[in-house]
Each structure stands twice: as structure tokens, then as C-alpha cells.
Amino acid sequence: MKMTKRIKIDELPTFDAAPYLDSEEAIAAFLTDILETNDAALLASALGDIARARGMSEIAKAAGITREALYKALRADAAPRFDTVNRVCIALGVRLVAQATHK
Secondary structure, three states: OOOOOOOOHHHOOOOOOHHHOOOHHHHHHHHHHHHOOOOHHHHHHHHHHHHHHHOHHHHHHHHOOOHHHHHHHOOOOOOOOHHHHHHHHHHHOOOOOOOOOOO
16 A cells, blocks of 8 residues: 655645736736735735735835835735835735725
8 A cells, every 4th residue: 555645734835926926917816805805914915925026126116115124014924004005006006996895
């Protein structure tokens, strides 16, 4: 009988969305899905993924903040201010849009 090797969850590679965020449409779809979770830390992390896909230094410069501050603001455990989120979105060429919910 062949034994299969068990894989521990903590040994799995971390998924990196950045390589898949190669168009405005992909970025918009990604952010829309993230916003539906209502999770500020996940939004910060997603913006970090997008900024890395676009070039962290360029996005930081366009947002008017240092690269180090951008990394810090967009960590997975961060809770960035709305002003920071808005500046990063503008630098990325996307905007957050309000949509009516139907209940």
C-alpha cells in the first residue's frame, strides 16, 4: 500500500494575488470582492497586493507618502485611515463606489 505524505497547513505556500492583478478590470473585481467582506484589515492587505503589483515605490510617490509608510499602512494587520486608503486608490487609478444594497 502506498502511503501519502501529509501536508501541514503551516507548510503551504502563502497565496500572493499580486501576479494576477495585471489589468484595471482585475483590480476592480478584486477590490469589489474584498469590499464585500467589510474587513478593513483585508482591504489594507488587498491594496498592498495591488500596490506591489503596480510597483510599491511608484504608488507611494503618487500617493504622497514614503514607501516605508505605505508598507506599514497596507500590512494585513493594519487599520489605515480613510485618507490613506483614498490616496492609495487615487494613485492606483481606482475609486471606491457606494452601491445601494437591496434587502
